[in-house]
Amino acid sequence: MAGKRTILITLLALALLAGIGVGGYHWHKAWQEEQFLTVPPETPGNDVIFRVEPGQIFTTIARNLKDRGVITDARRFLKLARRTGRDASIRAGEFLLSTGWVPEKVLSELTTSAGIMKKVSVREGLTWWQTAREIDEAGLGSYAAFAQAVTDPELLDRYGIEAGDAEGYLFPETYLLTPPRGDRSRYMAETMIKEFIKNATKVWPEGLPGFKELHRAVILASLIEKETGDVTERARISGVFHNRLRKRMLIQCDPTIIYGLGPEFDGNIRKNHLLDKANPYNTYVHRGLPPGPICSPGLDALMAAVHPEKHAFLYFVAMGDGSHHFSKTLAEHNEAVAKYQLRRNRKTYRSTKQ
Template identity: 55%
Template sequence: MRRILLSLAGIFLIVILGLTAAIYLKAQHFLRASPETPGRDVVFTVEQGQTFDQVARALEAEGVITSARYFIFLGKWEKRLGSVQAGDFQLSTGWPPAQVLETLATGKPILYRLSIREGLTWWETAQVIEDQGFANASEIKTLVHDPELLKKYRIPFENAEGFLFPETYLLKRPGRQDARFIVELLLKTFWDKTARIWAEHGEPDAAALARLVTLASLVERETGVPAERARVAGVYTKRLARNMLLQCDPTIIYGLGTAFDGNIRRSHINDAANLYNTYQRAGLPPGPICSPGLDALKAASDPEEHDYLYFVATGDGGHVFSKTLDEHNRAVRQYQLRR
């Protein structure tokens, strides 16, 4: 009986050693080999909240690894079970598993561009965000008018017009971003970018902030020439000081909203019911008419000192500035009526 037991124990030991060796060899092959040679690129998505086991099974299904079970063992061995990030990752079926794990745990997810140019209204910005696939425009509209959000970011208006900072943002995965996250990112960026202005001129109160952003929005819409921005801001500042009407065409357009068809008519200029009609209403309009860029904000905070009271577009993107009405009328005849 003793011999039989020893024989069985020996056979069992041999089987165990054999299985261990087989598992070891298979594990070594898993760690060293890649699923395909040559490999192919795979954009792999890790969803927020996915477990490591779920990620491993998805990697196996995509052909990025050959065994989810061994990949889980690898994650445990490397103590990376809780390190995998959410996002889209550029992987390859030609990589060994250790490289796949390293990329998911410490690599940078693929980032996508959300480009918002200067001078857009809040509804144009919302449409750009939707068109680029990041969030629904109707959700953006709701958030732009959210009183709590306006209070949080110290916006002294009934909506966030003027504060949706124009910039190229790099974000994870279009179509899966939270609209609130995007709106708050734009609002936070406004304060981050303007910090240098407040450092130089002092933190503004609500009235000063409203005036500055509104003036900057007019500057943004009136000229795209960097060298002219401070000069245009100086013209408007001077006209305000003399109680002159600003007579800014872009404010009329903003007041018309989505009904504007591309042409300003005499009826539009004479329409005193348009709250943004600076041909009929004195002072700045009730609020910003777009989201200005940093250069326009700087110009509004530090307008150029000069004697100009008028300017007219030359048709090539620039303007001619005049000190008197006679000079201005001559410039209008030269650059506008002739054209």
């Protein structure tokens, strides 16, 4: 009887120990989970630039995070993401993370933030080569690669640009992009062309016209963009160009000459430039619009080109405050030139409205 009692006690003791062991195991696992979720890998933490490649699977991302010291357990990080329904929400890009963050903050940054972005602001009225310099300076590509992209026949054909380059179709905008691995010049050129098409639908909401009509509007808009110092005058300046074209008058637009002289223009228009018939963009000797756009115009200039102000003005001259004096006759225009140009104060003269 005593032997049976001993056996029973032993079994009970073993069962108790087993229970304690199982309980201890579960407690230890729970403690590890709590530590993972609430204790960052380092205190204080260090910044880590972390990149997620497009199409990269979550298990690889988690493993890379652990290798970089941002998390302590890749498997638990995957479980956290699955439990909260975010395992398919990681964004491709470059992120600034910290080894002093808990996993929830890391996961939130990877699934909700745009990450580190490079910004390039391309203002209205830039030529393609000026835009190329902006891309180069922003670290998004090189001047040479951008020049190659904007003249690439395959890219131009893809978007129906029946010209030798994309001048006029590189829409001015502030662009935010993930820092590139390699040269992003072609991507930038294509992105800007797509942005042009998107904005052009606001000018032609019923559908873009054929390329000949579209190109004519873009050329005219580029002239308006370069001549406008006061944004309220765009439609009026457009009206002047429309009137002169209708009367078969020379456009006589200085910025067209400058464009034809190319990137090496030194800033001074000389008499021989005005008389140069070899410059196809010289609207002082060649009638009609120049052969192509002279910059990339913004949306307002495009709108003005298509919807000019109706009036009888044929001339305009800068008054030195960013605005223009508009005239209906050559005599009136000559008086305005003498007043605002020949007798101008060079110290206070400015070409744009302030």
